[in-house]
Amino acid sequence: xxxxxxxxxxxxxxxxxxxxxxxxxxxxxxxxxxxxxxxxxxxxxxxxxxxxxxxxxxxxxxxxxxxxxxxxxxxxxxxxxxxxxxxxxxxxxxxxxxxxxxxxxxxxxxxxxxxxxxxxxxxxxxxxxxxxxxxxxxxxxxxxxxxxxxxxxxxxxxxxxxxxxxxxxxxxxxxxxxxxxxxxxxxxxxxxxxxxxxxxxxxxxxxxxxxxxxxxxxxxxxxxxxxxxxxxxxxxxxxxxxxxxxxxxxxxxxxxxxxxxxxxxxxxxxxxxxxxxxxxxxxx
Amino acid sequence: xxxxxxxxxxxxxxxxxxxxxxxxxxxxxxxxxxxxxxxxxxxxxxxxxxxxxxxxxxxxxxxxxxxxxxxxxxxxxxxxxxxxxxxxxxxxxxxxxxxxxxxxxxxxxxxxxxxxxxxxxxxxxxxxxxxxxxxxxxxxxxxxxxxxxxxxxxxxxxxxxxxxxxxxxxxxxxxxxxxxxxxxxxxxxxxxxxxxxxxxxxxxxxxxxxxxxxxxxxxxxxxxxxxxxxxxxxxxxxxxxxxxxxxxxxxxxxxxxxxxxxxxxxxxxxxxxxxxxxxxxxxxxxxxxxxxxxxxxxxxxxxxxxxxxxxxxxxxxxxxxxxxxxxxxxxxxxxxxxxxxxxxxxxxxxxxxxxxxxxxxxxxxxxxxxxxxxxxxxxxxxxxxxxxxxxxxxxxxxxxxxxxxxxxxxxxxxxxxxxxxxxxxxxxxxxxxxxxxxxxxxxxxxxxxxxxxxxxxxxxxxxxxxxxxxxxxxxxxxxxxxxxxxxxxxxxxxxxxxxxxxxxxxxxxxxxxxxxxxxxxxxxxxxxxxxxxxxxxxxxxxxxxxxxxxxxxxxxxxxxxxxxxxxxxxxxxxxxxxxxxxxxxxxxxxxxxxxx
Numbered sequence: 047x048x049x050x051x052x053x054x055x056x057x058x059x060x061x062x063x064x065x066x067x068x069x070x071x072x073x074x075x076x077x078x079x080x081x082x083x084x085x086x087x088x089x090x091x092x093x094x095x096x097x098x099x100x101x102x103x104x105x106x107x108x109x110x111x112x113x114x115x116x117x118x119x120x121x122x123x124x125x126x127x128x129x130x131x132x133x134x135x136x137x138x139x140x141x142x143x144x145x146x147x148x149x150x151x152x153x154x155x156x157x158x159x160x161x162x163x164x165x166x167x168x169x170x171x172x173x174x175x176x177x178x179x180x181x182x183x184x185x186x187x188x189x190x191x192x193x194x195x196x197x198x199x200x201x202x203x204x205x206x207x208x209x210x211x212x213x214x215x216x217x218x219x220x221x222x223x224x225x226x227x228x229x230x231x232x233x234x235x236x237x238x239x240x241x242x243x244x245x246x247x248x249x250x251x252x253x254x255x256x257x258x259x260x261x262x263x264x265x266x267x268x269x270x271x272x273x274x275x276x277x278x279x280x281x282x283x284x285x286x287x288x289x290x291x292x293x294x295x296x297x298x299x300x301x302x303x304x305x306x307x308x309x310x311x312x313x314x315x316x317x318x319x320x321x322x323x324x325x326x327x328x329x330x
Numbered sequence: 331x332x333x334x335x336x337x338x339x340x341x342x343x344x345x346x347x348x349x350x351x352x353x354x355x356x357x358x359x360x361x362x363x364x365x366x367x368x369x370x371x372x373x374x375x376x377x378x379x380x381x382x383x384x385x386x387x388x389x390x391x392x393x394x395x396x397x398x399x400x401x402x403x404x405x406x407x408x409x410x411x412x413x414x415x416x417x418x419x420x421x422x423x424x425x426x427x428x429x430x431x432x433x434x435x436x437x438x439x440x441x442x443x444x445x446x447x448x449x450x451x452x453x454x455x456x457x458x459x460x461x462x463x464x465x466x467x468x469x470x471x472x473x474x475x476x477x478x479x480x481x482x483x484x485x486x487x488x489x490x491x492x493x494x495x496x497x498x499x500x501x502x503x504x505x506x507x508x509x510x511x512x513x514x515x516x517x518x519x520x521x522x523x524x525x526x527x528x529x530x531x532x533x534x535x536x537x538x539x540x541x542x543x544x545x546x547x548x549x550x551x552x553x554x555x556x557x558x559x560x561x562x563x564x565x566x567x568x569x570x571x572x573x574x575x576x577x578x579x580x581x582x583x584x585x586x587x588x589x590x591x592x593x594x595x596x597x598x599x600x601x602x603x604x605x606x607x608x609x610x611x612x613x614x615x616x617x618x619x620x621x622x623x624x625x626x627x628x629x630x631x632x633x634x635x636x637x638x639x640x641x642x643x644x645x646x647x648x649x650x651x652x653x654x655x656x657x658x659x660x661x662x663x664x665x666x667x668x669x670x671x672x673x674x675x676x677x678x679x680x681x682x683x684x685x686x687x688x689x690x691x692x693x694x695x696x697x698x699x700x701x702x703x704x705x706x707x708x709x710x711x712x713x714x715x716x717x718x719x720x721x722x723x724x725x726x727x728x729x730x731x732x733x734x735x736x737x738x739x740x741x742x743x744x745x746x747x748x749x750x751x752x753x754x755x756x757x758x759x760x761x762x763x764x765x766x767x768x769x770x771x772x773x774x775x776x777x778x779x780x781x782x783x784x785x786x787x788x789x790x791x792x793x794x795x796x797x798x799x800x801x802x803x804x805x806x807x808x809x810x811x812x813x814x815x816x817x818x819x820x821x822x823x824x825x826x827x828x829x830x831x832x833x834x835x836x837x838x839x840x841x842x843x844x845x846x847x848x849x850x851x852x853x854x855x856x857x858x859x860x861x862x863x864x865x866x867x868x869x870x871x872x873x874x875x876x877x878x879x880x881x882x883x884x885x886x887x888x889x890x891x892x893x894x895x896x897x898x899x900x901x902x903x904x905x906x907x908x909x910x911x912x913x914x915x916x917x918x919x920x921x922x923x924x925x926x
Contacts (some may be wrong), residue, residue: 183684248719270736271743289417289439299447300433
C-alpha cells in the first residue's frame with residue numbers, strides 16, 4: 047500500500063552522479079552554452095538542420111554518459127499531446143502562414159483537411175524541436191546539481207544586479223529554499239494524510255466530478271499543511287536573521303566557481319555549432 | 331569580570347488586538363559572564379524563550395535594556411555585531427537549515443558576514459568536525475535524522491565564531507541519542523573553546539553540568555544559583571512545575587536514616603559513594619556521534635517475561651520496504667515480532683530510525699505487511715480484502731504532535747470530525763464528542779465553542795486526542811504522546827492516559843523513549859532497533875538487564891541505575907526498583923539491617 051508514499055514522486059532535480067566532461071563543466075558556462083543551443087533549436091526550421099541537431103545532442107548525451115532512453119523518459123507522458131498537435135498541424139495548416147517555406151505541394155484535400163508538404167514539414171520539425179529541447183534540458187539537469195544550477199544563475203546574473211538592481215542573489219536564494227523544503231513538505235503532507243485517515247477521513251474516494259465534496263474532503267489536509275508552512279516560514283526568518291542575513295550585499299561565497307579553458311572551449315564550440323546549423327542554407 | 335551580556339530591568343509585553351496584552355517578562359536582571367555555562371529552566375509559558383530572543387536582538391525590550399558587550403540591542407547600527415557575538419540555535423532543526431547541501435548550509439552565516447574564501451573553508455571544516463558531521467558534508471539535509479540536523483544547525487552557528495552560544499530549547503524535539511550529542515557538543519565548546527553557553531530547557535538533567543542555573547517563572551527569576559543550590563530545594567521546584575533528579579529525591583528521603591548524606595546530591599556515583607564509600611564501576615555507553623550498532627546483538631529474540639494468552643495484536647516476522655520497486659528501496663523492518671494482550675499496556679522503545687513508526691502504522695493498516703503475519707483484533711492484514719475502514723475505527727492511532735492535524739475553527743467541530751465521517755446521527759455525534767472531550771479534561775460546555783488557535787499547546791494536544799477517542803476505539807496507539815511537553819504537562823498527560831485506559835477498557839500501545847514513562851505506564855515493553863525486536867518483557871525484567879539498553883543509547887530510569895550501581899558496589903539491595911519510594915524503602919531496609 048504505497049498510496050501515501052509521496053517522496054517516490056518527487057523527481058525535481060533528478061541528477062545522475064556520474065563523472066563526465068559535461069558534469070565537470072562550470073555551471074555558468076553550461077548555462078550559457080545551453081542558452082545558445084536553445085536558440086539554435088528554436089530557429090532551425092529545416093529537415094537536415096534538425097537531423098544535425100538530433101545527432102549532435104545524441105553525441106552530447108553519450109559524452110555525458112547519460113543513457114539515451116533515460117534522457118527521453120520525459121517524452122512518454124507528453125506523447126499523446128505531441129501526436130495530437132502534429133495531427134492538427136498537418137490537417138489545418140494553410141498556406142497563408144507559409145510565407146517563407148518555399149513552394150508547397152498539396153498532398154491531400156478532403157472535406158476540411160488540407161495537408162501540404164509544408165504542413166507535414168512544420169509538424170515534423172516541431173516534433174523534432176520538442177524532442178531536441180527535451181534532450182537538451184535532460185542533459186543540463188542530469189549533469190548539474192540543483193546547487194550548481196542556482197550558483198550558476200546567481201553568478202551569471204550578478205552583473206545585472208550591479209547595473210540594473212536585478213535581484214539575482216534573492217532569486218537564487220528563493221530557488222534554493224524552495225528546493226530545500228520540497229522533501230520536507232512531501233513528508234509533512236504524508237504525515238497529515240495518514241493522521242486524518244486514522245481519524246476517519248476518506249481521502250479521494252468520492253466521485254471524480256463532485257468538486258465541492260472533493261475540495262471539502264481535502265480541507266483537513268490542506269489547512270494543517272498551510273498552517274505548518276507559515277509556521278516554518280516564520281521560524282526560518284528568525285533563523286536567517288540570527289545568522290546575520292541582510293541580503294546579498296557584502297556576502298562571500300563558499301563555493302567558488304573556477305573557469306578553465308575547457309569551459310570557454312565548450313561555449314565556443316556551442317556557439318560555432320549553432321552558427322553552422324543556423325547559417326548553412328540547408329536544401330530541405 | 332565584566333559580563334558579556336547585561337540584562338537590566340527587562341520587560342517584554344506582547345501586544346495583541348484580540349486579547350489583553352501579555353507580560354512575558356517582568357523585570358529581569360541578569361548578567362552573563364564570559365566562559366560560563368548558564369542554564370535557564372522554566373516550564374512552558376514561563377517566558378524563557380522570549381528571554382532568549384532578547385539576547386541577540388531578535389526581540390527588543392518593551393522596557394529596560396539588554397547590552398551585549400558595549401552594544402545596546404536597541405541600537406540598529408550594531409545589530410550585526412551583536413548577532414555575530416551571540417549565536418542562536420532554535421528548537422526545530424528542520425526550520426533553520428537553508429541550503430540543500432550540509433556544507434553549504436554551514437557556510438551560510440559566515441558568507442553573510444563576508445568572511446574571505448580560504449578562512450570560510452577552514453571554518454566550515456572546523457565546525458563540521460566539532461559536531462561530528464564531516465562524513466555527511468555533501469548530503470542533502472532531509473536525509474538526516476533530527477539530531478543530525480540539529481548538529482548541522484549548531485555547526486552553522488559556530489562557523490560564525492560567536493563568543494556566546496544560545497540553545498533555545500534545542501533539545502526539546504530530539505530523541506535521547508540526539509539530545510546527548512547536542513549536549514556533548516555544547517559542553518565541549520564551553521570547556522575547550524571557552525564559548526559562553528546559555529541553554530534554555532525544561533529538562534532538569536541538562537542543568538546538572540551548568541555553572542549556574544536560573545529558574546524562570548511567570549516572567550521573573552525566582553531561583554538562581556549553582557545546580558546543587560537549586561536542586562536541593564525540591565519542594566520549591568515542584569511548586570514551580572519542574573522536576574527534581576530522582577537520585578536527589580532518594581538522597582533527601584534517606585537523610586532521616588543517614589543524616590550524613592548531603593541534601594544536594596546530584597548524580598548516581600555521588601550517592602553510591604556517600605552510602606558505601608566506594609565508587610560504582612563506570613557504565614559503558616555509546617560514544618557521542620557513533621551510529622547505534624546492533625550487529626553484536628543476537629538475531630533470535632526470546633521474550634524475557636511471559637506473553638499473555640489472549641492477544642489483541644499478533645505480529646510475527648514482519649518485513650516492510652519503503653520506496654518498493656524503485657532504485658531507492660530500503661528494508662525498514664526485517665522480521666519483527668510484536669504482540670499486545672487484550673487490555674494490556676505495551677510500550678515500544680526505540681530511537682529515531684529504529685522502525686517503531688513503521689511498526690505502529692501496521693496496527694491500523696496505514697501500511698500493509700510485505701512479508702510475515704499481522705493480525706489486529708480479528709483482522710488479518712495479509713488479506714487484501716480486509717475491511718480497513720472498520721479496522722481504523724476500532725484502532726485509534728494518535729500521531730506524534732497530533733495538534734498539527736487540527737483544522738476546524740472550533741474545538742467541538744474538530745473533535746466531531748471523526749464521528750461525522752462515520753455518518754452517525756447528530757445526537758450520537760454530540761454524545762460522543764461530549765464524552766471524548768470530558769475524558770481528556772476539556773469540559774464540553776466550556777470548550778466546544780472555543781477557537782482552536784486560542785488553546786494552549788497542552789490543550790491542543792488533548793483536543794487532538796479527543797478527536798481519536800470520539801471514534802470509540804478499542805485499541806489506542808500513541809506515538810510519543812508527551813514529546814515536547816514540560817514536566818508538568820507530561821505528568822498530566824500520563825495520568826490522563828492511565829485513567830482513560832481504566833475507564834474506557836482500552837488496550838494501549840505507547841511509543842516512548844522516556845524510560846521513566848515506560849516504568850510508570852507499561853505492563854510490558856518491546857525494545858526495537860534496526861527494524862527488529864531485540865527483547866521484550868515487563869519493565870522490571872527489562873531494566874534488570876540494562877546493558878542492551880545502554881548499547882542502544884536508550885538508558886534506564888535513574889532510580890534503577892542507582893540500584894544497579896549500589897549492588898555493584900557491594901550493597902545487598904534488589905536491582906529492580908523502578909520508583910523513588912521503592913528505592914528509598916529498599917535502601918532503608920538494607921541500612922537498618924546493617925545497623926542491627
